[in-house]
Amino acid sequence: MQERKVILSADSTCDLGDELKARYDVNFYPFHILLEEQDYQDNVDITTKEIFAAYYDRKVLPRTSAINMGEYVEYFSPWVEAGFDVIHLNLGGAISSAHKNCLLAAKELGGHVYPIDSRSLSTGIALQVIEAGELIRAGKSAPEIAECLREIIPCCHASFILDTLDFMRAGGRCSSVVAFGANLLNLKPCIEVDNSDGSMHVGKKYRGSLEKVLPLYVRDKLAQYPDIKRDHLFITYSTIDPGLEKLVRKTIRETMEFKEIHATHASCTIASHCGPNTLGILFETETPAK
Template structure:
């Protein structure tokens, strides 16, 4: 018996929600003086409205160690925790502390915490990889080794519709944000090997930016036909479906699935943003 605990930056597909092996531990979102729990009650429309109306950048607070420990208290003998990149959040450190505290009282379980070095559907894919390994009958150690190797080869990309969140957070000057908005410049972003964020390029207009993002993905991916491609979107399903068609025309993949962003991913991607992971 195993359990996969994923912080709420990682979206669970409908199949994962119904599977019984997966659970989310919520982060807390802060918009002005509002605190929003990123759980099943999350309302994306009202959140995006609040973010647009707030003069300051939204923030997130990672789950407490106790929140992770509550989910570790189950019938599962093997527990895998997947958190968003340690470069972006304290969620990984909190989960590691939870593991240490739990094992002080109960050494009967095998527990491992994965730093996804990604976010959103990157975590989703890692959860699915864990389940695939478990279903093959691998030992706990084999699952950990295989999944860590999978993480090392994973690539995350995203394109933002608006740079307002970056401007409010002070990561982009008002002048640069204004120029980018006037010229309709869309940055193409991606993950580094360490799990931080880098700019891979830029393009004028969303269509060209998505073309560039798709090409970046294909350029770094071998044996596409053996891999699952995941797309998450923030309030832009038609755009996500168009991206799916674009990727199908560029390469053959084992599978492509689309999910809507939960709270933390909505905060990062903002209204109209797209994230793609393979």
């Protein structure tokens, strides 16, 4: 029996960037951004700059909404009916209902959709998308790809430096006292994603300007693991001064050599929770030998 061809897809929160999206023929499904009674599609008809302007100009913070089961069914159905299998990577199940909804849609469609809980966010998901794209090119079937992805998920590392806790405070994710103290002391916390379950926690707290903090953060993260995979590294940010992106890229190159360093913008879903001037580096470690 001939293998079914595989479609590669992901939630819009993977922040892959246009060049890699085209390289691996990736399809995106956008999350919902609810702002001032309007329902927008993430990175389709609203931008991070508009979200930040709404908060600073009018003190309005958007709500984000995951893709529901019915939307996923409608999205996947044409491919399934045309005889394709679909690999779809979701925003981590610990922070969104998207994966649960995607599983329900896959069941409805009879098993030709393979939802993957990335246990990550942003370009932590993009690293997995690239791996899936390479496996499709190698002629692997959807079940084989899904199995391989579940093995590499614990090797994808995501973290970010926050410049301000204002958006976390406004969204109820930290108290006003904590936010005030961090701003007063000029603290820049590192938010880390736990790739065992996709939850997030506060790691090291840096102190000082971003010009001082970002190189320290980069060197700390690249020194944390002995077996970093050198194929791809992402610099992902909500908004950032171009000079700071250049500084981060320079620090990476001085510390470790990668085949490709990609700079991408965080989706509105991600940026609305972390605020402006958030930046992270995201990379993989080698998969342990069996």
